[in-house]
Amino acid sequence: MIEGILIGLTTALTLQNILMVMLGCFFGTIIGMLPGLGPMTAIALMIPITYGFDPATGLILMAGVYYGAVFGGSTSSILLNAPGVPGTVATSFDGYPMAQQGKAGKALAIAAWSSFAGGTLSAIYLLFMAPSLSKVSLSFRSPDYFALMILGLTAIAAFSSKGQFLKAMMMVVLGLMLASVGQDSLSDITRFTFNNMNLTDGISFVLVVMATFAMSEALTIILKRNDPTSAAKQVSLTELGSIKINKEERTKMYKTIPRSSVIGFLIGVLPGAGATIASFLAYGMERNIVNDEEKEKFGKGSVNGLSAPETANNAACSGSFVPMLTLGIPGSGTTAVMLGALLGFGVQPGPRLYMTNPEIFWSIIMSMYIGMVILLILNLPLIPYIARILAVPKNYLIPLILFFSVTGIYVMSFNNFDIYLMIGIAVVATFLRLYDFPMPPLILAFVLGGLMEENLRRSLLLSNGSWEFLWDRTLTACILLTTILIVVWHIYKTMFKKTKG
Amino acid sequence: MNINTTKVISLLFFIFSAFYLYTAYQIQVFAFDENAPFNARTFPIYLGYAGLFFSGLKIILPDPNTIKVQHKTLEYKKTAILIIIAIIYGATILKVGYFLTTSLFLFSSYYFLGERRWVLMFLLSFPFVAAFMYLLHGVLDIYLRDPFLQSIGVMG
Numbered sequence: 001m002i003e004g005i006l007i008g009l010t011t012a013l014t015l016q017n018i019l020m021v022m023l024g025c026f027f028g029t030i031i032g033m034l035p036g037l038g039p040m041t042a043i044a045l046m047i048p049i050t051y052g053f054d055p056a057t058g059l060i061l062m063a064g065v066y067y068g069a070v071f072g073g074s075t076s077s078i079l080l081n082a083p084g085v086p087g088t089v090a091t092s093f094d095g096y097p098m099a100q101q102g103k104a105g106k107a108l109a110i111a112a113w114s115s116f117a118g119g120t121l122s123a124i125y126l127l128f129m130a131p132s133l134s135k136v137s138l139s140f141r142s143p144d145y146f147a148l149m150i151l152g153l154t155a156i157a158a159f160s161s162k163g164q165f166l167k168a169m170m171m172v173v174l175g176l177m178l179a180s181v182g183q184d185s186l187s188d189i190t191r192f193t194f195n196n197m198n199l200t201d202g203i204s205f206v207l208v209v210m211a212t213f214a215m216s217e218a219l220t221i222i223l224k225r226n227d228p229t230s231a232a233k234q235v236s237l238t239e240l241g242s243i244k245i246n247k248e249e250r251t252k253m254y255k256t257i258p259r260s261s262v263i264g265f266l267i268g269v270l271p272g273a274g275a276t277i278a279s280f281l282a283y284g285m286e287r288n289i290v291n292d293e294e295k296e297k298f299g300k301g302s303v304n305g306l307s308a309p310e311t312a313n314n315a316a317c318s319g320s321f322v323p324m325l326t327l328g329i330p331g332s333g334t335t336a337v338m339l340g341a342l343l344g345f346g347v348q349p350g351p352r353l354y355m356t357n358p359e360i361f362w363s364i365i366m367s368m369y370i371g372m373v374i375l376l377i378l379n380l381p382l383i384p385y386i387a388r389i390l391a392v393p394k395n396y397l398i399p400l401i402l403f404f405s406v407t408g409i410y411v412m413s414f415n416n417f418d419i420y421l422m423i424g425i426a427v428v429a430t431f432l433r434l435y436d437f438p439m440p441p442l443i444l445a446f447v448l449g450g451l452m453e454e455n456l457r458r459s460l461l462l463s464n465g466s467w468e469f470l471w472d473r474t475l476t477a478c479i480l481l482t483t484i485l486i487v488v489w490h491i492y493k494t495m496f497k498k499t500k501g
Numbered sequence: 502m503n504i505n506t507t508k509v510i511s512l513l514f515f516i517f518s519a520f521y522l523y524t525a526y527q528i529q530v531f532a533f534d535e536n537a538p539f540n541a542r543t544f545p546i547y548l549g550y551a552g553l554f555f556s557g558l559k560i561i562l563p564d565p566n567t568i569k570v571q572h573k574t575l576e577y578k579k580t581a582i583l584i585i586i587a588i589i590y591g592a593t594i595l596k597v598g599y600f601l602t603t604s605l606f607l608f609s610s611y612y613f614l615g616e617r618r619w620v621l622m623f624l625l626s627f628p629f630v631a632a633f634m635y636l637l638h639g640v641l642d643i644y645l646r647d648p649f650l651q652s653i654g655v656m657g
Contacts, residue, residue, distance in 0.1 A: 494563070
């Protein structure tokens with residue numbers, strides 16, 4: 001492992017890669033601050049740029065954007081009570097009241113230190129857990145992978161949209177259907193192309209991500225007359241107050257951070273769960289653990305109440321890399337986008353990644369830590385100024401997002417059919433968003449579609465067409481049983497939940 | 502019976518899944534693959550049935566979280582204009598080239614969204630695209646075909 005860490009450090013600490021982390025953190029912070037534009041949009045916009053770099057550098061840039069976006073989301077939660085990303089909603093419970101009391105600087109500092117500590121601790125957990133899990137996952141066979149992918153897709157559908165399980169499952173199926181367009185990987189038979197040569201190679205992953213996130217988010221902002229930048233104009237440079245944390249507050253954080261980092265990391269590892277659930281769970285757990293006097297302060301500017309979700313959501317971000325790096329199965333929409341980008345680089349994540357491409361595996365882990373340091377030293381003093389940049393009017397922001405989307409697609413294919421296809425998918429996605437159909441399950445399914453078919457093919461061929469492979473191995477059976485329980489539970493809830501009004 | 506829009510979308514998805522399933526059955530496979538445990542149409546057929554299953558459930562089960570969209574408050578006009586501009590962009594980029602179409606795409610988008618600061622609009626379209634093009638073409642070595650710039654002799 002020491003050798004791996006050194007390889008990672010050597011790769012991550014080159015001037016170019018440090019610059020990429022800095023740029024990623026900066027850009028991610030800006031996008032993350034804008035309510036509605038989350039890490040997935042930020043990473044999606046980065047993909048075409050990363051294709052000019054080697055895989056490690058590209059991934060380092062995207063990891064920086066990811067952390068920056070989560071950090072940016074916390075900032076808008078604290079200063080404006082307008083969470084940029086769902087994972088930072090819990091941060092606003094105590095961060096915003098603290099800011100209202102004239103302690104915005106302190107709240108930002110607590111959030112920054114908690115994020116830093118949560119991210120650092122979880123990077124250490126990842127350091128130890130990922131290689132061991134990779135070794136364990138080497139014993140996984142095709143039926144296990146197939147079952148795991150079904151579990152991952154079901155779990156993200158269950159967690160990504162509260163009370164909208166069936167809608168999310170429809171999005172999963174739609175994602176898999178889109179992935180099935182083009183040549184069959186084994187026989188080269190074309191499917192669903194309707195004799196259109198442009199579809200022979202299938203639909204590009206970047207196109208789907210850009211259409212369902214960047215472009216459709218821009219269209220949704222216009223359609224709903226939202227102005228994500230308006231709130232940023234309220235930020236005052238003079239009212240932030242001191243960023244110093246006193247001894248009593250530090251003592252509280254020392255207790256909160258370790259337990260919240262563990263819960264955040266473990267929730268992050270679970271497929272589909274992610275930063276939102278982790279931050280709410282950590283917040284709830286912290287409120288139950290603290291004494292009655294401190295419990296009273298929750299919701300009114302508690303240090304523990306701010307530190308816990310901030311630690312947990314950053315720890316969950318690192319945790320979500322575990323299934324992606326070790327199994328090749330992303331656990332969240334954001335890591336699905338990163339997996340798609342990795343596949344675009346020709347790198348196959350999975351248990352052998354740390355043997356075949358150790359520089360990528362270890363440099364991602366090391367860059368997480370570097371990203372945390374950079375976020376702390378770069379962003380904390382610069383937050384009020386970065387928030388000012390957000391006062392860019394919507395009239396400029398939206399065309400620029402559209403510009404990066406269409407340019408990103410054009411430079412990848414030099415084909416106007418892809419632009420039309422992207423517009424078509426974006427229009428459908430915008431309409432679906434209006435009715436609360438979640439997009440992350442679609443992306444995860446699109447990324448996993450090919451792998452899932454491949455593993456099902458192998459399993460069925462090995463078992464001579466029999467479906468017994470689903471329960472032949474205990475591991476496969478257990479994973480599928482969990483999946484069935486999730487599906488049955490959600491359908492049961494839908495059937496017996498009273499209709500509002 | 503009052504049917505909400507989510508149910509209508511689910512019904513459309515049901516029809517789409519039925520069409521997908523029909524098309525999946527029409528996929529031509531090699532003769533020796535016809536009775537194989539797995540061929541090019543196996544997975545799509547399962548997907549088609551999964552689509553029918555979940556959308557069918559959504560149609561028949563009660564909808565406790567009905568989403569009501571206030572269509573009157575939505576900005577359809579500007580959204581439609583932006584989509585049309587993007588389609589025109591797609592139609593002209595290969596013939597005219599990256600620089601001019603992209604600059605005009607940005608400039609017209611600013612205009613239709615209500616911006617009237619002409620100098621800023623110009624700066625954030627033509628020079629901005631030129632700088633971005635230099636980054637792609639000159640720094641990242643991504644070739645951008647541009648008949649317009651070639652015709653005026655700026656690009657080789």
